[in-house]
Amino acid sequence: MIVSSLFRASRQSTAISTFARYNHEQKNPMIKTWNIMTKSNTRFSYPENTDIVIIGGGIIGAATAYWLKRRAGDGLSVVVIEKDFSYKQAQRHLQHGTLSQHFTLPENLFLSQFSAFFLRNIREHLGEDINVEYCPTGSLVLASNDYAQKLEETSSLLKEHGSPNELLSPKEINKKFPWINTADIKLGCMGVESEGTFNGWELHKGFVKKSKELGALYINAEVVGFDLEQQRDVLMEGVTPGAFERIMRVRYMTEENEEYGIKFAGCILTAGSDSSEIAKFAKVGTGDGMLMVPLPVEKRKHEVYSLEGNNTEIGLNTPMIMDTTGLWLQRKGLGKDFLGGYLPSLDQNDNLVDTEQYLKTTFLSSLMHRIPSCNNAQVQSHSSLYYDCTTYDNSGILGPHPYHNNLYIAAGFGQLGCQHAPGLGRALTELIIDSQFNTIDLTRLGFDRLLTDQPMMECNAY
Amino acid sequence: MMKFLFMMIFMIPLCFMKNMFWLVQMMLFFMMFLFMNLNLNIMCFFNMSYMFYCDIISFGLILLSIWICSLMIMAGESLFKLNFYFNFFLFNVIFLLIMLYLTFSVLNLLLFYFFFEASLIPTLLLIIGWGYQPERIQAGMYLLFYTLFGSLPLLMGIIYIFNDLNTMTIYFLKFFNMNMYLLYISMIFAFLVKMPMYFVHLWLPKAHVEAPVSGSMILAGIMLKLGGYGLLRVMIFLQEVNLKLNYIWIIISLVGGLFISMKCFCQVDMKSLIAYSSVAHMSMVIGGIMVMNYWGFIGSYILMISHGLCSSGMFCLANINYERLHSRSLYINSGMMNFMPSMSLWWFLLLSSNMAAPPSLNLLGEISLINSLVSWSNISMILLMMISFFSAGYSLYLYSYIQHGKYFQGLYSFYVWFISWVFIIIFALISFKYDNFKGWFYFYLILNKK
Numbered sequence: 001m002i003v004s005s006l007f008r009a010s011r012q013s014t015a016i017s018t019f020a021r022y023n024h025e026q027k028n029p030m031i032k033t034w035n036i037m038t039k040s041n042t043r044f045s046y047p048e049n050t051d052i053v054i055i056g057g058g059i060i061g062a063a064t065a066y067w068l069k070r071r072a073g074d075g076l077s078v079v080v081i082e083k084d085f086s087y088k089q090a091q092r093h094l095q096h097g098t099l100s101q102h103f104t105l106p107e108n109l110f111l112s113q114f115s116a117f118f119l120r121n122i123r124e125h126l127g128e129d130i131n132v133e134y135c136p137t138g139s140l141v142l143a144s145n146d147y148a149q150k151l152e153e154t155s156s157l158l159k160e161h162g163s164p165n166e167l168l169s170p171k172e173i174n175k176k177f178p179w180i181n182t183a184d185i186k187l188g189c190m191g192v193e194s195e196g197t198f199n200g201w202e203l204h205k206g207f208v209k210k211s212k213e214l215g216a217l218y219i220n221a222e223v224v225g226f227d228l229e230q231q232r233d234v235l236m237e238g239v240t241p242g243a244f245e246r247i248m249r250v251r252y253m254t255e256e257n258e259e260y261g262i263k264f265a266g267c268i269l270t271a272g273s274d275s276s277e278i279a280k281f282a283k284v285g286t287g288d289g290m291l292m293v294p295l296p297v298e299k300r301k302h303e304v305y306s307l308e309g310n311n312t313e314i315g316l317n318t319p320m321i322m323d324t325t326g327l328w329l330q331r332k333g334l335g336k337d338f339l340g341g342y343l344p345s346l347d348q349n350d351n352l353v354d355t356e357q358y359l360k361t362t363f364l365s366s367l368m369h370r371i372p373s374c375n376n377a378q379v380q381s382h383s384s385l386y387y388d389c390t391t392y393d394n395s396g397i398l399g400p401h402p403y404h405n406n407l408y409i410a411a412g413f414g415q416l417g418c419q420h421a422p423g424l425g426r427a428l429t430e431l432i433i434d435s436q437f438n439t440i441d442l443t444r445l446g447f448d449r450l451l452t453d454q455p456m457m458e459c460n461a462y
Numbered sequence: 463m464m465k466f467l468f469m470m471i472f473m474i475p476l477c478f479m480k481n482m483f484w485l486v487q488m489m490l491f492f493m494m495f496l497f498m499n500l501n502l503n504i505m506c507f508f509n510m511s512y513m514f515y516c517d518i519i520s521f522g523l524i525l526l527s528i529w530i531c532s533l534m535i536m537a538g539e540s541l542f543k544l545n546f547y548f549n550f551f552l553f554n555v556i557f558l559l560i561m562l563y564l565t566f567s568v569l570n571l572l573l574f575y576f577f578f579e580a581s582l583i584p585t586l587l588l589i590i591g592w593g594y595q596p597e598r599i600q601a602g603m604y605l606l607f608y609t610l611f612g613s614l615p616l617l618m619g620i621i622y623i624f625n626d627l628n629t630m631t632i633y634f635l636k637f638f639n640m641n642m643y644l645l646y647i648s649m650i651f652a653f654l655v656k657m658p659m660y661f662v663h664l665w666l667p668k669a670h671v672e673a674p675v676s677g678s679m680i681l682a683g684i685m686l687k688l689g690g691y692g693l694l695r696v697m698i699f700l701q702e703v704n705l706k707l708n709y710i711w712i713i714i715s716l717v718g719g720l721f722i723s724m725k726c727f728c729q730v731d732m733k734s735l736i737a738y739s740s741v742a743h744m745s746m747v748i749g750g751i752m753v754m755n756y757w758g759f760i761g762s763y764i765l766m767i768s769h770g771l772c773s774s775g776m777f778c779l780a781n782i783n784y785e786r787l788h789s790r791s792l793y794i795n796s797g798m799m800n801f802m803p804s805m806s807l808w809w810f811l812l813l814s815s816n817m818a819a820p821p822s823l824n825l826l827g828e829i830s831l832i833n834s835l836v837s838w839s840n841i842s843m844i845l846l847m848m849i850s851f852f853s854a855g856y857s858l859y860l861y862s863y864i865q866h867g868k869y870f871q872g873l874y875s876f877y878v879w880f881i882s883w884v885f886i887i888i889f890a891l892i893s894f895k896y897d898n899f900k901g902w903f904y905f906y907l908i909l910n911k912k
Contacts, residue, residue: 029547029591036590036599045596051789075730075793248788265789266872406872433793435871 046260047217050079052432053250053264055223055278056271057082058090059200059418060410062207063425064268066126069214071429078215079262081252083222087204089386090272096304096339097200097418098320098330099134101163101191102141104154104459105395108416109161110440111423116194118422119203126206127213136196137331138319140173141189147324148186150459155189165191179314180321181372190319197320197330200418207421221252223271225281227261236403238289247282247404266432268408273299273388275411282404290403293450297397297412300389305363306382307338307374325366338374339382340367387414393455398424399431399446408432409447463514463567469493470560477552483535483542486552490532490559497525507633513569515633519763520566523684523691526770527562530683531555534676537778540785541592551592555676558584562684566691571620571630574695575613578652578688582609585685588677589669601672604665612655612662615648635699646703649696654711656689657744660718670737671790675781678733682740682773687766690744693751694759701754708752712835715752716845719745723852727859731790732780735860736773739816742853743769743824746846750831753838761830768815768823775812779805783864787873797869806865817857818850 052068054061057080065080099119101112118125119134143151155167167189170182182188212218227249234244249261269275276295280286285294314336321329329340342363364379388411390397396413400406408431410424417424423440430438437443444456473489476482500509502521509516516524534555542548561581568574582605590602622645624630627638640646655662666686670678697704723742729735743765750762782805783795799806815822828850835842 029550030587033587033590036602047596049594049788051791051794072730072791072793075791076789077791263788265787265791265794265870400871408872431871435868 046219046254047077047079047262048260049263050217051076051264052078052266052268053262054078054080054268054270055250056080056269056274057085057208057218058087058270058272059204059207059421060413060424061268061270062204062211063421064270064410064428065211065216065425066207066214067422067425067429068432069211069216071433074215076433078211078217079264080211080216080218081221081223081250082218083220085218085220090204096330097198097203098415099194099196099198099419100139100320101193101195102139102154102158102165102189102322104157105456106157106161107440107442107445107456108395108420108458109158109163111416111420111442113161113163113194114423114426114440115419115421119198122203122206126210130202130206132198132200132202132206134196134198136194138317139191139195139322140168140177140319141191141322142173142180142182142185142324143187143189144184144324145186151187151189154459158191163191164193165189177314177318179371179373181370185324195320203418203421207425219252219254221254221260223250223278223281224253224259225251227251228283239403245283247407264406266406266408268410268428268432270410272411272417273297273386275388275409279401279407279409282401282407284401284404287403290451295397295409295411295447296391296450297388298391299386300414302341302385302387302415304339304341304382304385305360305379306332307340307367308378308380313373321370323366323370327363327366327370329367329371388412388417389414392450393457395456395458396420396424396445397447397450398427398442399448401447402451463509463511463516466493466497466563467514467560470556470563473556474553477556478549483539483548483552486556487532487535490528490535494525494528494532497528510569513573514567515569516567519691519694522763522767523687524563524566526687526767527559527566527684530679530770530774531559531562533774533778534679537679537781538674538676546592551588551676554584554587554591558588558680562688565688569631569633571623571632571635571695573630574632574692575617575620578692579610579613581685581688582606585673585677585681588680589673592674593672593677594674595672597668598672601665601668605669608655608662608665609652613652616652619645619649632695635695638699639702640699641702643703643707646700646707649700650693650711653689653692653696654748656692657686657715657748658689658741659711659715659748660722660741660745661714663718663722663741666741667734667737670740670777671731671733675777675784678737678777678781679774682737682777683770686740686744687770690747690751690762690766693748694763697751697754704752704754708754712749712752712838712842715745715748716835716842716849719749719849720845720852723849723856726852726856730792732783732792732795732860732864733777733790735856736776736780739853739856740769740773742849743773746828746831746835746849749835749842753834755834755837757830757837758834761827761832761834763827764823765827765831768827772812772815772822772824775808776816779809779812787870792863794870794872795864796867797865799865800869801873809861809865813857813861817854819854 054065061080061082065078068076068078099112099115101109101116103109103112119132122130122132141151152167155165158165167187169187170185173180173182173185173188208218226247228245229248230243230245232242235241236244247267249263250267251259251261253259269278271278275297276285279295283291285291314331318331326343327340328343329338332339340363360379367374390412394414396411396416398410400408408428410428413420413424427437427440427442430436449456473486476486500516502518507515507517535552538548538551541551558581561577561584565574565577565581568577586602586606589598589605623640658666670681673681719742722738722745726735726738726742729738747762747765750758780790783798784790787794789795815824818824818828832846835846
């Protein structure tokens with residue numbers, strides 16, 4: 001009696017109706033068996049169950065797949081859902097990846113140090129035939145009068161954590177790089193180890209290839225939703241008893257317009273700028289209580305300009321230059337040409353971004369101020385890159401969502417996503433397998449800081 | 463005996479009626495109870511009628527199969543709740559039960575072969591129709607073709623026997639002695655593949671892992687024992703050749719059991735570990751039958767019964783974990799003691815039975831087997847020692863990995879998915895203990911008769 005009434009209660013669960021929606025589950029098992037045995041079915045069959053699903057096969061997603069497979073081997077089945085295998089959107093900005101170690105947040109610093117270590121030994125990790133063209137050029141951060149103090153503090157912090165750098169006075173800067181105008185600079189900080197440029201696209205391809213070799217499955221599909229199931233006897237603080245809903249399945253649509261679902265134990269959301277829409281499928285931002293806070297990741301456009309035809313005499317040891325105005329410059333190739341742009345600011349007004357002429361003129365003016373010999377250079381727009389930017393505090397979000405514990409978010413890193421990808425992949429792997437961070441502690445970058453309102457801002461321009 | 467057959471046949475229309483899921487399951491329990499109370503005679507064949515009979519071995523195995531089938535239906539409750547063709551599932555289970563019942567209770571060797579093969583079809587339907595992963599197709603192929611390949615020579619052998627002896631009755635086989643090598647190999651090969659023996663064991667990890675929980679339970683519980691039962695029956699008239707050739711099979715299975723026990727430590731999938739441990743236990747069973755002494759036969763029979771219950775229980779537990787965490791990987795299933803402390807009890811009891819700790823029935827079987835194998839050759843002591851030691855090793859490894867340690871962070875809390883799981887495990891274990899007492903009692907009886 002009691003038993004039957006219990007069964008009746010659980011029968012009213014709402015998830016039952018969603019189960020019958022998939023076309024591959026409707027078939028009678030007898031018919032299914034007959035079909036399988038009689039027809040030679042060489043069509044690829046989409047998996048229905050897996051251990052870990054990674055949404056988004058960008059650099060962080062591929063790095064996570066690589067680290068998960070490397071650590072667990074056959075012990076965890078990993079499926080990566082990526083909607084564009086040619087990576088048109090991500091390709092260009094990955095191509096000029098920069099590795100910088102000048103950060104004010106120690107987490108970013110440790111991630112950069114690990115990336116440098118990873119890139120140096122990349123042949124051991126990702127195979128013999130990879131060439132990331134890692135070229136350490138050093139970087140020079142210039143500080144104006146107001147922020148020189150901060151630069152000194154950062155420099156000592158970096159030295160403490162093992163990143164050697166030198167503080168240079170304007171005279172020394174002039175001696176080393178006479179083509180820099182040091183009139184309004186109080187202090188410069190030159191990183192002397194590991195900072196440089198590398199080819200992020202090769203790194204990404206390397207991750208994808210190696211993770212495929214180790215057994216990760218890449219599916220060309222677009223995520224169209226999550227299946228949530230109500231679990232009435234789970235109690236969570238801040239949630240009305242009986243209203244807890246758990247993510248059961250990821251639903252994705254393949255190119256042939258077929259919709260499939262995949263059940264998982266853990267889901268990693270690394271979809272870059274699309275992350276907040278996908279998080280909305282899981283009611284992040286549209287629910288109440290802990291689900292009220294949306295994932296604040298947006299797509300921001302960023303222009304990269306190239307300067308050609310200037311007659312500045314620059315040497316081989318030209319570092320990447322971070323100006324006081326937020327201007328960054330890096331040498332393009334081995335010649336005299338430069339690549340440069342502005343650091344995107346948080347409260348960027350989209351109207352201003354669209355007027356290219358406006359940006360070009362501002363760029364040109366700060367450029368000419370800093371490097372006076374550039375006045376006859378041609379500034380051309382090299383590429384426009386789309387970054388995923390966390391509008392809350394410009395630092396990425398890494399960690400499980402407080403409500404949906406099986407949804408791990410790793411998005412919003414912006415420009416730092418490419419250089420920190422190896423470290424972030426490893427951190428996610430540690431979260432999944434060891435339930436804690438073993439090597440680099442990134443708990444401060446979790447989603448909880450959005451709920452407790454503790455921004456982690458990275459100071460980029462002095 | 464016909465009464466049970468008719469009871470099962472008439473349960474088939476019951477499967478297709480509305481709201482009859484639990485009724486079918488209760489009827490199977492009822493049938494089990496009825497069957498248990500047949501007059502049991504240890505030394506003879508009893509209840510003979512038309513083509514059926516019952517012997518102590520058949521009796522135990524039929525009891526085991528009815529028990530596990532009813533537990534299978536309980537385990538398939540999720541299909542009922544989610545409305546996934548549970549009518550066909552019930553039909554499948556009843557059909558499989560009929561085939562198994564007939565396998566164990568027909569007097570005719572050819573009919574035994576027929577039902578032996580026929581029980582594969584519902585198993586295949588279970589694996590491919592209700593399984594989860596895309597790899598189940600390959601698993602089904604492996605299961606089907608390994609068994610069919612092994613059993614074709616068996617058919618040839620049976621027809622030859624009929625030609626020679628003009629009888630197919632199992633009872634009369636004990637009066638004959640077939641002293642032919644080819645006949646010997648063709649007859650026992652099918653059963654060695656089914657057991658499985660080490661070199662032909664590849665189908666088992668695949669089939670056990672890719673099958674849904676009900677499929678795994680029946681595979682581990684009874685299908686392996688079909689091979690053992692066949693060996694026990696067929697060895698009667700092949701004794702002379704067996705005396706000359708048994709060392710091959712004993713060595714292969716014991717050394718293979720050692721390798722498989724070590725391979726258990728490398729598994730990262732819970733079900734895979736339990737599947738490989740089944741191979742290790744069955745290797746000892748093969749050894750026990752092949753040495754052809756009394757204790758060997760008894761030990762292998764007892765180990766078959768106890769392993770059937772124990773393995774099915776473990777697959778149930780693995781599925782309980784799978785339904786809540788959606789993963790069978792050991793990386794994700796860890797620290798379960800924090801979430802389901804009562805489940806720790808069942809894991810511990812079943813895994814301790816798996817490693818043949820007292821007072822489980824496995825201990826009784828293993829002691830008898832160890833005695834019989836060591837009496838056959840002293841050197842097998844080394845292999846048996848290693849197999850027993852490693853079986854304790856991987857059982858403890860599985861237990862401590864699943865229960866202790868840090869739990870997977872992506873798991874907030876558990877929810878009571880289906881409550882009948884608890885019942886399954888309790889029943890599995892209680893029957894185990896009941897069989898335990900019965901087993902010790904019979905052991906005492908048998909010893910006294912000797």
